[in-house]
Amino acid sequence: xxxKTEFLEIVAKYCDKSVEEITPELKFRDDLGFSxxxxxxxxxxxxxxxxxxxxxxEALKITTIGEALSYLETLx
Amino acid sequence: xxxxxxxxxxxxxxQYLPIRETGTQRCCNISVFSGLQxxxxxxxxxxxxxxxxxxxxxxxxxxxxxDEDGYVMQYIAESDNRDIPYLDLTDRxxxxxxxYLQEKTFEEFNEPDIPMVECTMVRMPEGYNGVYIHxxxxxxxxxxxxxxxxxxxxxxxxxxxxxxxxAPLSSFEEVLQQDLKKASNEKRRAxxxxxxxxxxxxxxxxxxxxxxxxxxxxESRRRHGDKYLRAADVETVDRSVGVADFHLEPEATQGIMxxxxxxxxxxxxxxxxxMRTYLSKQNGGQEDITLRxxxxxxxxxxxxxxxxxxxxxxPCRTVIPPDTEFLDACYIMQNVQNRVYLHCNFDPVEVxxxxxxxxxxxxxxxxxxxxxxxxxxxxxxxxxxxxGIPVRSxxxxxxxxxxxxxxTVTHSSNDGGLIFDFHYQKAVLSYDDMQTLYYYLMKIIFxxxxxxxxxxxxxxxxx
Numbered sequence: 001x002x003x004k005t006e007f008l009e010i011v012a013k014y015c016d017k018s019v020e021e022i023t024p025e026l027k028f029r030d031d032l033g034f035s036x037x038x039x040x041x042x043x044x045x046x047x048x049x050x051x052x053x054x055x056x057x058e059a060l061k062i063t064t065i066g067e068a069l070s071y072l073e074t075l076x
Numbered sequence: 077x078x079x080x081x082x083x084x085x086x087x088x089x090x091q092y093l094p095i096r097e098t099g100t101q102r103c104c105n106i107s108v109f110s111g112l113q114x115x116x117x118x119x120x121x122x123x124x125x126x127x128x129x130x131x132x133x134x135x136x137x138x139x140x141x142x143d144e145d146g147y148v149m150q151y152i153a154e155s156d157n158r159d160i161p162y163l164d165l166t167d168r169x170x171x172x173x174x175x176y177l178q179e180k181t182f183e184e185f186n187e188p189d190i191p192m193v194e195c196t197m198v199r200m201p202e203g204y205n206g207v208y209i210h211x212x213x214x215x216x217x218x219x220x221x222x223x224x225x226x227x228x229x230x231x232x233x234x235x236x237x238x239x240x241x242x243a244p245l246s247s248f249e250e251v252l253q254q255d256l257k258k259a260s261n262e263k264r265r266a267x268x269x270x271x272x273x274x275x276x277x278x279x280x281x282x283x284x285x286x287x288x289x290x291x292x293x294x295e296s297r298r299r300h301g302d303k304y305l306r307a308a309d310v311e312t313v314d315r316s317v318g319v320a321d322f323h324l325e326p327e328a329t330q331g332i333m334x335x336x337x338x339x340x341x342x343x344x345x346x347x348x349x350x351m352r353t354y355l356s357k358q359n360g361g362q363e364d365i366t367l368r369x370x371x372x373x374x375x376x377x378x379x380x381x382x383x384x385x386x387x388x389x390x391p392c393r394t395v396i397p398p399d400t401e402f403l404d405a406c407y408i409m410q411n412v413q414n415r416v417y418l419h420c421n422f423d424p425v426e427v428x429x430x431x432x433x434x435x436x437x438x439x440x441x442x443x444x445x446x447x448x449x450x451x452x453x454x455x456x457x458x459x460x461x462x463x464g465i466p467v468r469s470x471x472x473x474x475x476x477x478x479x480x481x482x483x484t485v486t487h488s489s490n491d492g493g494l495i496f497d498f499h500y501q502k503a504v505l506s507y508d509d510m511q512t513l514y515y516y517l518m519k520i521i522f523x524x525x526x527x528x529x530x531x532x533x534x535x536x537x538x539x
Contacts, residue, residue, distance in 0.1 A: 013376040029340070035452075036342050036410065040417035041375040048264055060414060 003050070003076060007069060010049060014042050024066030050076050081140065081149040084214065085255040086423045087373065087385040088150070091213040093425060094478060096146045100184060104213045105474040107181035109198060110225045111206020113466040117236060118197050118205075122160045124231040125195050125207060129156040132224055133248040134215050134383025141188035148188070150214075152249055156191060163208070164199045173200050174470060177208055181472040185212050204468045213385055218484075219372045220383040222453050225469075233459040246378040254378075258421055268422040272430060275393075275415070281435040282366040282393055282443040284308040285355040287481070287505075287513055290362075292445075300438055307441035310480070314503035317477035320510035324494040324518070329487075332494070335525040344369065344450040345409040347485055349402075350520040351446050352394060352409075354513065357536040366393040368479070369413065370449035373420060388424050390416050391431070391444060398533025402524040405532055447479045451486045466490055477501045481513070 008019045015022075015032040028034040034042065043059050046052065046068075052075040062068045084092055094103045129135050136153040165173040177198070185192045192212035199205050207228065209221065216224060223245070230242035258264065283306040286292040296308040324332075336343050352365040370389040374380045394412055396405050437443070467489035477499055484497040496517070498510040519539045523530065 013378070036345075036414055037371055037373075037417045037420075038375040040414055040420075041373070044264075044418055044421065047267075048258070048261060051263075056415065056418065060411075 003072070004069060006049065007046070007072060010042070010045055011065065013045075014038055022065055024064065024069065026065045027063050028065070028068075029063070046072065052076060079151040079153075080249075081151050082249075082252055082256065083147075083149060085252060085384065085386075086259065086421070086425075087217070087387050088214040090388060090424055091385050092148065094476075096142075098476075101186050101212065102182055102184050102474055103476040103478070105181055105184070105210065106213050106216070106218075106221060107177065107208070107210045107472040107474070108221060108225075109177055109200070109206060109208045109468065109470045109472075111198065111200060111204040111468050112462065113203045113468065114205070116205040116232075118162060118199075120235050121197055121207065121228075121232060122162075123235065124228050125160045125197070126157070127231050128195075128224060128228050129158075131227065131245050132383055133245075134220065135193050135211075135224075137192060137215050137248070137384075138189050139192065139214070153191075158191070160195055160197055162197045162199075166199050166201055168201060170201045174472075177470070178472045180208070180210060181474055183210065200468070206468070215385070216383050217372050217385045217387045218449075218451050218486075219374055219380070219453055220385070222451075223381050223383065229462065230459060233461050237459075237461040239459055239461065245381040245383070248382045248384050251378050251382040252384065264421070268419040271415070271419040272422060272427050276391075276427070276431055276434055279364070279393065279395060281306050282391070282431075283362070283364055284443050284445065285359045285362055285365050286445045287355065287358050287509060289358050290360060296441065300441075305438075305441075306435070307437035307443050308445070310440050310442045311501050311503050312440050314501070315476045315478065316502045317473045317475060318498075318500045318502040318505065318507060318510075319473055320498040320500070320507050320514070322496045322498075322511075322514045323488065324496065326488075326491045326493040328522070329493045331525060332521060339403060339406065339528070341403075341406045341410055342413075343452070343485070344371075344448070345406060345413055346521060346524075347450060347483075347517070348392060348413070348448060349405055349409045350517045350524070351448060351483070352396075353405075353520050353532055353535060354516045355446065356396075356532070357516070357539070361398060361533070361536060363397055364393070364395045366391050366443050368392065368444045368447040369416075370447060371417070371420060372449075372451075387449070388420055389447065390420060390424055390427060392416065396532060398536065399531050401529045401531055402535065403528035406524075406528075442480075446481045446483065448483050448485070451484065453487075471497070473499060480504065481510075 008022050011022050012019050091104050095101050136156050137150055138153050139148045139150050142148050192215050194210045196208045198208045233239040234241045284293045293308045297303050297305045355365050356362050368389050369392045370387050373386040469489050480501050482499045486495045488495050
């Protein structure tokens with residue numbers, strides 16, 4: 001639970017939504033306005049915060065909040 | 077109160093190094109006029125600019141004198157309550173007024189511990205009124221400057237028309253502290269270092285390409301007596317800058333933006349692909365092309381409005397066979413850039429040094445002839461009270477072109493169309509060269525978005 005909250009707080013830093021408004025079906029690019037640079041910076045932020053190593057190819061397939069959370073759960 | 081000193085972040089350091097090398101701050105100046113074609117209450121504008129000195133922390137940055145190794149530290153002055161000068165240039169033509177402001181661009185901020193920005197209210201010919209901002213690049217980059225201009229306009233609308241007071245801008249100091257913390261994260265640094273080592277070695281030494289064709293590299297090979305040389309000489313003596321601006325109509329621009337949105341390709345990568353395709357065409361179909369992409373590292377809310385210079389640049393190398401379809405090539409470009417973005421907190425100066433150490437290219441040679449920066453954020457008068465009023469934004473070059481061709485692509489404040497702003501070294505290139513380059517970039521982009529399955533080889537042989 002704590003991990004999910006921390007994840008959502010990171011997402012909120014990058015977009016115009018509050019933690020409560022960020023739902024699993026939201027798409028990073030289309031719904032939250034992430035550019036390529038923003039998304040990649042965000043991934044780097046996840047790596048540093050959760051002390052994980054993302055597989056670049058896997059990470060680049062992520063399009064929604066739910067997918068990102070599921071992927072994160074496999075790594076932490 | 078004792079001032080708190082901080083080192084420069086990597087983006088600021090990138091701007092500072094040319095000052096250190098040339099001994100003059102001029103190469104680090106940015107100057108811009110931004111105004112509206114309407115009457116302005118200059119008393120009110122003065123109040124807004126003074127407010128901005130309070131709101132936008134980065135405007136109060138000062139630098140210490142260099143230490144024995146030539147490095148400076150920075151700190152934020154507690155306040156800056158200076159008067160704002162006023163300049164009336166209405167007795168001149170627009171060209172004369174621009175020439176006057178262009179000349180002011182060369183004024184230097186060379187002393188330590190002094191303000192590094194000067195804002196002047198200007199009444200320009202043809203009814204344009206606004207502000208001329210002359211500022212050291214370490215305080216803001218182009219995104220930071222646009223945030224500043226937009227904020228001043230929002231303040232003006234608040235005081236003049238009663239619109240809501242704009243939201244606070246984020247603290248430069250807090251973001252700087254985060255930057256410095258990130259930079260000292262050893263694990264992150266090790267990851268980035270490994271990435272850049274792999275990136276620079278996996279395809280061997282890059283090779284130079286030029287819009288003038290292979291003869292530029294051949295001349296350098298002759299000069300250095302090395303027929304295998306892959307880097308070309310850089311003009312270092314005469315760095316005077318030429319400027320060529322081209323405006324793409326809003327409808328055509330919309331076509332580009334629609335393609336990017338529908339195909340999930342960023343405008344940056346589309347333009348980079350067009351640039352590398354033209355270089356390939358001019359160099360006998362060369363598949364291996366390296367460009368330089370400048371990105372403003374602003375992703376979080378705080379980073380967007382904290383000011384400072386967050387522009388970093390990295391080599392963007394692609395090797396694309398001629399049978400690759402245009403759309404696939406867009407994705408190849410995008411994948412390369414995405415990999416780079418994940419590691420773009422790394423110091424670009426260190427990347428260039430690694431490249432030099434790896435392949436030992438002679439001093440003052442380069443693999444890259446063209447650089448790009450795409451600026452998605454326009455100087456936009458969002459406030460309803462300013463809607464429809466013509467805007468004039470002029471960037472005055474600081475007189476020093478350190479890159480052979482530097483293309484800045486922005487969105488026009490007036491109609492949203494794209495502006496292609498080429499800065500080039502006049503010693504080696506001409507306005508006509510830029511006109512031809514722009515013509516082919518447009519041809520490649522529109523042929524590609526209209527016919528995304530065309531191969532690059534076909535494109536090169538038929539445009």
